[in-house]
Amino acid sequence: MTERTTGTEAAEEAVQRTPEELAALAGGRALVLRLVRHAETVYNTQHVMQGWSDSPITELGHEQIAAVAERLAGERFDLAFSSDLPRTRTTAEGILARQSPVPPTEYTEVLREWHFGSHEERPSREVWSEVIVDHGLEVDRELSALRSIADRIGWAGLFDSVARLDASGQAEQAAAIVLRADTALAHVVQAAAALPGDDAAQVLVVSHGGFISSLLRQLVPGTAPDVILPNCSVTTVALAAGSTAWELRGIGETA
Template sequence: MNDGHHEAGQRLPEELAAFARGRALTLRIVRHAETEHNRNHLMQGWSDSPITEHGRTQIADVARRLSRERFDLAFSSDLPRTRTTAEGILAALDPQPPTEFTELLREWNFGRHEERPAADVWSEVIVEHGFEVDRELSALRTIAEQVGWRGLFDTIAQLDDSGQAEQAAATVMRADAALEHVVSAAGALPGDGPLHVLIVSHGGFITSLLRQLVPEVTPDVILPNCSVTTVSLPARTTVWRLDGLGEVADAA
């Protein structure tokens, strides 16, 4: 969620495209299935909670949808909710691609705010910026207009007395590193044909990934659990295309 701001050392979309070495590349990016914390509206970054029964149905649905596709590589956040989602999808693939579980693809770290009611955290952000809590929605929009959406998340970090919560800039750079790693690994595969890569991550962090590649994606986009977002890079080009955003698989 970089609000169009470019961090020092952050790569431009065309620089990330160059790691594909001219090959066509399609990224299927999946948000993890619904968890207990999602259902209970708790802050869930690096903390975790079990997948719900509805979430398991979501995994089965998205696995069925993606089972018709061939993937050359797969990458997932190493947190249990993403690992469980990825493993459900991989079980439906034949052949299963080489898979890496990595901390690079984790959600934003919310520090001491982890597992707190989201409404309480946002209320503190609103008060910190001098607004009344009973004007929550309009206040958040006004704050976002003043300091950007990255400013909202930086306020969460500033209110974290443990010092563990990530600033927006750190998350942007982690998204940059994750994409370099994924695209480079794909571009290094033998051959010159089109490449297909599966990525399983988290709602907020997927938005950070998308804005590295397709900056016109708005930072307040909300991706449903187990939705599929598709980004493609045509062969011998450096311009990424957003082919699908937060698409949900039909139930069987």
């Protein structure tokens, strides 16, 4: 059965778990998570802040979906979860079209990208320029300036600056994203643990670059905070039977 759920209320009430606590939710069951970023969109090519907004998948994006679907065609997925935004839904449907049988699939708001509030659909350079000016640095040295700010306040602090400069007050702060990522992971792990049998559970998760990085840092805290995942790349995290330690088996791999 395919269903859609919303989850902002649950995320607001969540308490961040440690990687070991998330692993314990598996009840000793082995688990493999395939985390897939959505295909390339028009906003990706235009370097526009996308967040909860959406734009069409490009011709290259459709080729990426076909390639990742081919790569994963030999996998047996017991469950699938996807952000409910069109770009992730289309990517997930392309992958699942190569699966037989198609696993139970859930499309959920909890797996959406970071919400950028009034910065949505703005050129990313404009937004980052405002952050740089706000911290008293020179805009013409954008990349080094952003790294300098991140060195001082961390990458979470950098995105909190984006939220603070959002006039609408709707942009998500890093702490809220962490809690939403925790909620999403707990739900996925518990659903996998509830599957009949005791074989390793294979789970597909289709989401967004920024949010997958947030999911990954919840499970493997040492992951570089500024990692950029390519469109339709596959990141694999596994949990051995009876273990409380997550293993990063591959990050940002493309077909």
